Amino acid sequence: MSQMPLTHKRIARILGVSETTVKSYRRKFPDCIPVASKGKPIQFTDEALEVCRAIRDLFSAGLSIEETHQRLAELFEFIVPPVFEEPEEDNEVVEVVLPDDYKQAMSSLATSMVNLSLKQEQMLKKMSSIESRLQQLGLADVRTSGTTSSDPVLAELRVLTERTEALWDAISCSVSADSTTHSDYTEPSPKLESQVQKAKVHRLVPLREAISHDPPRKILAMPLLIQEREGEYTPLHGRGNSRITLNDLRASLMTHFVEDDCYTIHWSENNSGWQLDLLQERAHVPHNICLTMAQTSTLRGSVMVIKDMTTNGHEITPGALQDFISDVYSR
Structure with missing residues (x-):
């Protein structure tokens, strides 16, 4: 034992945290911090100091309460690993009523x-x-590669616009050449060749192929939570203080934002999970949101946890995101 008794206050001073924080460690991990004496004030063993130190470091690394408990069981022999309850299977047919x-x-x-x-x-x-008309005029077949874009739909629309303009310019040049020469076909002019090259693009990708793929349905149906800095999870609430899923958020954005205020939804998958970009591209004052999230397990089951949040490139707080979602449901 240390020369001075290890109380809440002394442990907090050694670890550089508040006394309230040390007490919160005991509430979150009631069977993990050994007590030496239950008198007033409560005194702890030397192992309790090391456990609190580990909890502080694991929370700082961004681990949840469940993940931290698991790591503590690996570090200290006297700590029992957490037991996660498996959800009971119900064979009854449940009727699902969509909002x-x-x-x-x-x-x-x-x-x-x-x-x-x-x-x-x-x-x-x-x-x-237009292509058939060009072939009748003796021009090359229009079937080579075009440009790419990060947004497949916008890229195809951009290519289509350039293709139409180039084809019409090529036809105009050909008709003009026929009217001035009144002779057999000769080598096309540099301007005509340039317009034909611009007109050579891929066959347009069908729209259903161009749209980016969403995460699996089970991901979209999971409850949506925010991870606080100390490892705790805060659920996001929708209408009537009900917990919402990614499906709920997406449906509300599509319903309540139209025309210039509408959001474009773009998903991208990375090593740790998914990134959701909500792009308000045509608004007078855009409000672009980026959410980085990952799947994790809690005592209540699997959830999607938002780890990073930015709006227009600036980091936002969980409260600001909740205010935004509340505003969506109040429209």
């Missing part, structure tokens, strides 16, 4: 997809007609 706003959002999405597909089909027919 009205979710159904409306899915219906609007399906209608928009059909309209976009019809528009794309019309544009492809026009392009085929």
